[in-house]
Amino acid sequence: MRIVITGGAQGIGFATAEILSQENHDIVVVDKNSDTLKKAKEKLGCETVNIDITNEHDVSEFFESISEIDALVNNAGIWIQEHLSEMSLAKQQEVVDVNLMGTLYCTKHALPRIKKTSSSVIINLTSAAAKTNSPGLGLYAATKAAIETLTRQWALELSPIRVNAVGPGLIMTEGTAENYRGKARELRANAVPLKRVGDASDIADVIKFLISGEARYVNGQILYIDGGLTAGSAGR
Template sequence: MATPSDPGTVLITGGTSGIGRAVARLLSRQGARVIISGRDESRGQDVATETGGRFLRADLADAEDVRHLVAEAGDVDVLINNAGYWELGPSARTTEPGFDAMVAVNFRGPFFLTAALAPKMAERGHGAIVNVSTMVAARGAAGMAAYGASKAALEALTRSWAAEYGPAGVRVNAVALGPSRTEVTRSMGDMLDSLAAASPLGRANEPEEVAQVIAFLASERARPVTGTVLPVDAGRVSAL
């Protein structure tokens, strides 16, 4: 059972790199038993070795992989729905496979993963779920229509799950990220810095900073907080 001094067992999807890896490192230092999920076996085993945790290979776009992940993970006290996928560009150029992948990884996978794990948390009377979203779920951005919509759906799930599982002691929150420096966003080049410069703080998130916020929402320190979508965007939401 998770307590303020024992974070319990934490499952982190997309935990093989970037923000997921930073969360795994931080929570393992705080005493959590970490389960890392992702598609890359080599990177996943590296994180597992580094954190003393377990790696379970899973592609959230694959329904069978999600079912297998649930079975292999066992009892989970904290679920971090961090895995994400994007295909950026004009709506007219969005491919059907890309659209389907965004819906599957950003929405359908977290839905069925949570639907399987949250009732078990509720039976034990405690648990926390943190969903990783984006500022473009609430703020229109050209070239990000399908991606933003898939994450907006995840934010809607956050509120619904908070209402559904809150009476049993399970908290559900989300973080809406602004520009963040990860292996994936490195390909954006100067575009990342331009987006970050538009925020009041004028800077991009570092993975370790985002991990601190996620760890807080997952912990007993955030016990009164549920159903919240917390902007982690260097103040960008205040500059609409």
């Protein structure tokens, strides 16, 4: 399959590109960071495209320039921790632009290129934060809740293309590494029923499944991959 992965230069996107490359899929990694993208290209030997998904013109031009694809993984996302009382609206606008509008631009402009069969797939990245409503995460959780709504909506609108979302819990990536320094890792691990934080391959393996024929009847679903974090609290 030919698969476009946004934000694939590091973290969950990179792990997904790596695992899918090992399955002999043809991967196109899109990312705005040219340095990490270059390293990803060296490691994976796949096609890479250096664009910012908040630039609709560039997104549209990119999809116009490529041949047919079978899958799109809308993985690029950012988060900015800010309590409402101290929030910089300009910074939070960026969260909306990348997570929500970026996903929308990529999906809309990818559509003419995605084969119209039920083996074609769109995977969106939501977050356990959409369900747990973490204080201080600003608009992040709200953008991910919107992604969940769009996932179900697109599953209806875009049939026979299957549209699903995965919602990672506490996952160590380059983007979140700061949150796991020192004691923080153990504290966070203890909050998870499986007693460990996840790594990027925990998410990539599920994306691989959702893209595969084994998930041929899975459509319009939100799948949290969080070691049980969103199941509730055991310690009452």
